[in-house]
Amino acid sequence: MYRLFVIILISVLVAACIDQVSLPIRTEAPRLVVEGQITNEAPPYTVRLTYTGNYGGSGQNVSDQYVKEAQVTMADDQGRSTRLISTGLGLYQTADSTFRGQVGRAYSLSVVLTDGKRYVTKAERMPAVPVIDSISSSLVKTIGLAPYAIAYAVNTTDPASEQNYYRWTAYGYTNRMSLGVPCSLGSPNKCFTRCWTPVSNDVVNVYSDEAINGNPLRGKFVLQLPIYAVGPQLIEVQQYSITQSNYQFWKLYQQQNARTGSIFDPLPAPVTGNLVNASDPTDLARGYFAVTSVTRKRYRQQSFPSAVFYPAVLSFISSQILPDGDCRATYGNVPTLEPDGW
Numbered sequence: 001m002y003r004l005f006v007i008i009l010i011s012v013l014v015a016a017c018i019d020q021v022s023l024p025i026r027t028e029a030p031r032l033v034v035e036g037q038i039t040n041e042a043p044p045y046t047v048r049l050t051y052t053g054n055y056g057g058s059g060q061n062v063s064d065q066y067v068k069e070a071q072v073t074m075a076d077d078q079g080r081s082t083r084l085i086s087t088g089l090g091l092y093q094t095a096d097s098t099f100r101g102q103v104g105r106a107y108s109l110s111v112v113l114t115d116g117k118r119y120v121t122k123a124e125r126m127p128a129v130p131v132i133d134s135i136s137s138s139l140v141k142t143i144g145l146a147p148y149a150i151a152y153a154v155n156t157t158d159p160a161s162e163q164n165y166y167r168w169t170a171y172g173y174t175n176r177m178s179l180g181v182p183c184s185l186g187s188p189n190k191c192f193t194r195c196w197t198p199v200s201n202d203v204v205n206v207y208s209d210e211a212i213n214g215n216p217l218r219g220k221f222v223l224q225l226p227i228y229a230v231g232p233q234l235i236e237v238q239q240y241s242i243t244q245s246n247y248q249f250w251k252l253y254q255q256q257n258a259r260t261g262s263i264f265d266p267l268p269a270p271v272t273g274n275l276v277n278a279s280d281p282t283d284l285a286r287g288y289f290a291v292t293s294v295t296r297k298r299y300r301q302q303s304f305p306s307a308v309f310y311p312a313v314l315s316f317i318s319s320q321i322l323p324d325g326d327c328r329a330t331y332g333n334v335p336t337l338e339p340d341g342w
Contacts, residue, residue: 066090129241146226160214172235178327
């Protein structure tokens with residue numbers, strides 16, 4: 001009992017000697033963020049305006065991050081302009097179908113907030129985009145739910161007459177199977193056994209032609225579609241020609257995301273874009289308003305590419321235990337008929 005009393009007394013004395021330290025919480029005022037672009041494709045063009053969240057903030061309403069009642073205007077170098085209309089959730093969209101981006105023309109964006117602050121971009125000239133020559137595919141091993149996939153790459157020819165900067169995005173469909181449901185009451189036939197599940201990624205994929213100027217660009221990876229069943233795969237690739245400033249923005253974005261926390265990491269820097277407060281050049285918005293041209297190409301992969309491990313792919317598919325019922329009950333609200341256009 002005496003020993004217990006001594007332990008409690010020592011604990012109380014030690015606790016009394018410890019001063020509570022309140023560390024300052026980093027706070028930063030919300031910053032404007034812009035996401036949007038004008039292309040050579042038909043309008044409408046959309047711009048999203050939001051605010052960054054408060055560091056250390058609690059109970060922040062997500063809807064407060066959407067920019068409301070802003071005056072957003074796109075303009076070209078010929079004196080034409082068009083006002084963007086708010087569609088909610090920070091989205092602003094052009095309504096003038098005659099205001100269309102053209103290669104060789106320069107475009108800028110203006111944003112006036114409700115507090116009177118005006119943000120503008122310098123006019124950027126829309127570069128021309130080379131066509132996509134072809135899309136190639138290869139069978140690859142992966143790590144994950146599906147151990148095999150088809151990797152898709154783009155092939156194009158870089159123009160020699162100018163410096164070119166590229167960005168690629170892509171999406172596709174792969175097949176998922178189920179046991180299905182009777183096509184009608186009492187029918188032995190099964191329907192809704194095959195679902196076309198969409199696949200995309202948000203990886204920033206940019207490239208400069210500095211090393212290959214004027215030469216073919218072959219095998220530039222754009223997307224990987226997992227294999228779950230025997231059946232065709234569908235893919236669409238978007239190839240953008242972007243400005244040098246936009247390319248530099250995305251390279252800095254990649255560098256910041258590649259930080260591992262080691263002492264060899266580059267010093268962090270805010271990924272600011274091209275939208276600047278007209279009255280305060282130190283007040284730069286996050287994000288980027290891009291002036292870019294785009295070309296698209298679709299490709300249908302009818303069968304699996306050849307590979308030494310091709311038999312293993314078929315073995316994996318045959319070993320799958322298919323879920324019961326309508327495939328949409330397992331894979332979500334996805335198409336059960338092959339999407340049009342391929």
